[in-house]
Amino acid sequence: MAKTIAFANLKGGTGKTTICINIAGCLTLINRTSRVLVVDFDPQANATSGLGIDENSLENSIYDVVLNQFQEYQGVPITQAIVETQIENIHLVPSELNLAAASILMQQCKDKVGILNRILTPIKSYYDYILIDVPSDTGLFMLNSLRATDEAVIPIDSSVFSIEALEKFQIYCQDIQEMTGHKINRFTVVLNRYIKSRTGASQSKKSSKNSISEEIEEGVKRMSYPLFKIPESLLVYRSQQEGMPISHISSTNQIVKNYMEIANYLSEVN
Ligand SMILES: Nc1ncnc2c1ncn2[C@@H]1O[C@H](COP(=O)(O)OP(=O)(O)OP(=O)(O)O)[C@@H](O)[C@H]1O
Ligand SMILES: [Mg+2]
Structure with a gap:
């Protein structure tokens, strides 16, 4: 059965989509037989274009799959929306802007938080990992994603607001658990676009000039989440242009080692 991970x-803008795509790439390298499905559940469709798929060329998307949950609309089962990507063993359920309108329909559903879980259940036995790229609104897309997932990766950036967002996210997930009975097994925080403090500074200078990233890192550690770091890298832009994870463009780069570390951790049984 697939392990489901929501980003x-x-x-x-903290790096959810970028990290989701790159973890997908690394998971296929850790075990060459692993089958990974990326579910783009964001109307922005960034995971779709980031994996080299043009949303305008699509026959079906997650929008049609959501429609299929309603008798009065003509949609398709998820198996008809899955597309192959340029990367062997990474499949994608693409998204499109229309998905935004589907949230109005979802509101009318009796079990409106369980829609994505119902959609994914029939294909869980086919994949090893299902990665969900979640939009950052607090509406039904996020509620459904967190209801459907076994674990969550929370990318944060180096701002004070990130710690606030993390605290609120914790409360949000507790609310979902109370509402649905669904417990998320593990939360992993990724400090994205990490900036190290200047090297060579004396210890006293260093403490007063600790980079914001390091302050945020300490804040996360106090909240006792497992924490990983990803540096700022120009390769992110190149990989977006090529529609591929960085691991499949430049396997020796430091950022790939950092993504690999996270993927290895996520692939462990928990
Ligand atoms: N490690 C990195 N180095 C450089 N740029 C990065 C890195 N990670 C992400 N970015 C850039 O930061 C921006 C935000 O990243 P991304 O779109 O992945 O965030 P997001 O959380 O998915 O955003 P949204 O909330 O809009 O869905 C993008 O322009 C992306 O190219
Ligand atoms: Mg995104």
Whole structure:
């Protein structure tokens, strides 16, 4: 049965999509037979383009799969929306802007938080990992993603708001547990675009000039989450242009080692 991992944060632009795509790439390298499905559950469709798929060329998307949950609409089962990507063993359920409108329909559903879980259940035996790219609104897309997932990766950036967002996310997940009975097994925080403090500074200078990233790191450690770091890298832009994970462009780069570390951790039984 697939392990489901949601990449989520209440704060936008922290690297959810980028990390999701790159962890997908690394998971296929850790075990060459692993089958990974990326589910783009964000109307922005960044995971779709980030994996080299043009949303305008699609026959079906997650939008049609959501429609399929409603008798009065014509949709398709998830198996008809899955597409292959340029990477062997990474499949994608693409998204498109129309998905935004589907949230209005989802509101009318009796079990409106369990829709994505119901959609994914029939294909769980086919994949080893299902990675969900979650938009950063607090609405039904995030509720459904967190209801459907076994664990969550929370990418944060180096801002004070990140710690606030992390605290709120914790409360949000507790609320979901109370509402649905679903417990997320593990939370992993990734400090993205990490900036190290300047090297060579004397110890006293260093403590007063600790980079914001290091202060945020200490804040996360106090909250006792497992924490990984990803540096700022220009390779992110190149990989977006090529529609591939960085691991499949430049396997020796430091950022790939950092993504690999996270993927190895996530692949462990927990
Ligand atoms: N390690 C990195 N180095 C450089 N740029 C990065 C890195 N990670 C992410 N970015 C850039 O930061 C921006 C935000 O990343 P991304 O789109 O993955 O965030 P997100 O959390 O998915 O955003 P949203 O909330 O809009 O879905 C993008 O422009 C991406 O290219
Ligand atoms: Mg995103």
